[in-house]
Amino acid sequence: MDINVKEQQYVINTYTNRKITLVRGDLVYLFDSNNEKYLDFMTNYGVNIFGYNQKTITVGLSDQLRQLTTLHGSFTNDIRARASEEIIKRCGGLYSGVFWSNSGSEAIEAALKFAVLKSGKKNFIVCSDGYHGKTLGALSASGNLAYTKMFSPLLWDFKIIPFNDTKSLETAIDNDTAAFIVEPIQGEGGINIPSQSFLKKVREICIKYNILLVIDEIQTGMGRTGTFLASSNIQADILCLGKGLGGGIPVGATIVTREVQNSIPKHIHTSTFGGNPLSCRGVLETLKLLSGSRLSHINSVGEYFIESLLSINSKYILDVRGKGLMIGMVVDTLKRDTILKLLQDRHILAIPASSNVVRFLPPFIIEKKNINILMKNLKEIFDIL
Numbered sequence: 001m002d003i004n005v006k007e008q009q010y011v012i013n014t015y016t017n018r019k020i021t022l023v024r025g026d027l028v029y030l031f032d033s034n035n036e037k038y039l040d041f042m043t044n045y046g047v048n049i050f051g052y053n054q055k056t057i058t059v060g061l062s063d064q065l066r067q068l069t070t071l072h073g074s075f076t077n078d079i080r081a082r083a084s085e086e087i088i089k090r091c092g093g094l095y096s097g098v099f100w101s102n103s104g105s106e107a108i109e110a111a112l113k114f115a116v117l118k119s120g121k122k123n124f125i126v127c128s129d130g131y132h133g134k135t136l137g138a139l140s141a142s143g144n145l146a147y148t149k150m151f152s153p154l155l156w157d158f159k160i161i162p163f164n165d166t167k168s169l170e171t172a173i174d175n176d177t178a179a180f181i182v183e184p185i186q187g188e189g190g191i192n193i194p195s196q197s198f199l200k201k202v203r204e205i206c207i208k209y210n211i212l213l214v215i216d217e218i219q220t221g222m223g224r225t226g227t228f229l230a231s232s233n234i235q236a237d238i239l240c241l242g243k244g245l246g247g248g249i250p251v252g253a254t255i256v257t258r259e260v261q262n263s264i265p266k267h268i269h270t271s272t273f274g275g276n277p278l279s280c281r282g283v284l285e286t287l288k289l290l291s292g293s294r295l296s297h298i299n300s301v302g303e304y305f306i307e308s309l310l311s312i313n314s315k316y317i318l319d320v321r322g323k324g325l326m327i328g329m330v331v332d333t334l335k336r337d338t339i340l341k342l343l344q345d346r347h348i349l350a351i352p353a354s355s356n357v358v359r360f361l362p363p364f365i366i367e368k369k370n371i372n373i374l375m376k377n378l379k380e381i382f383d384i385l
């Protein structure tokens, strides 16, 4: 039986079926079952930040497979200890401790519980078009009614305010507010970039009204926007990481300040697989690769990418926006999925965001020559649309 048909038969069909069967990856390429190669501008929604079969990561993970893959959090482990120290150091600021989990949504679940433990309150403020995952707590924090309305009432009290609107934040805060949860750049919501001073003002407001600031860097973090964190100069109380953190291995991290850490009692939040040595090794190898020169590369190819997109002349392109290698091309809503399909037919993989954005989250090893191939194909596609 055709593999695609078989998977569709047995897997609960909650995803769009892109109708290609990918079986292997090598650096910036994915290969289908006929060994046809595809240029990857999606990294599985931001996971494979160093591409596929990257030597440092593959060798490290293979070694770790032979050493130890799983170890419950009640036992200590050399790799977990090192990964925890490294991630806290790399995040800088006043962060003091990490809770390891297995996905972005789980990182958010922990953040919500930690915010309640610290504040004693259960009301949150979130942004419209915000996305934090689809488990029930993370979903409660979603600003997208399409995902939430079937399941309401959801958790506690979540007030939705417009993104990039500090006045609305100030108005929404009351005595029962525990925290404000925000992405530095909205990914799923359409690569929405706030004003430069937004996060700084948010921080000031959270201090003024004594509420916690939870920054969701699950998509923007780990160098994606050209700095290690998109919120590099802003101190969150709780910071969430995921996606690219483990170099392709599932992992989530909820990173907190000492003050938050001190309010988390034993046993209140745990995870059997959280902090397993295999994913922690993925974190260590990934951090090793994420050097200053790699960040410079992300910035320079990211700028080139955006300039190249801006140089395409088409009435269907409504906007181009992005930072580092988190880039969105806003197009006519009716044409968006056709563009993705035509790219895929030409063996180039990109992904959607919002209803009208072609989203590019390429691996950090992407080169100008790969971007040129994308541009050539995009120009041809816009010519025939």
Ligand SMILES: Cc1ncc(COP(=O)(O)O)c(C=O)c1O
Residues within 6 Å of the ligand: 045, 103, 104, 105, 106, 108, 131, 132, 133, 134, 183, 187, 188, 216, 217, 218, 219, 220, 242, 243
């Ligand atoms: C900003 C943000 N937060 C949370 C999540 C949820 O992560 P996961 O799908 O790993 O649960 C995502 C996933 O796209 C995300 O982009």
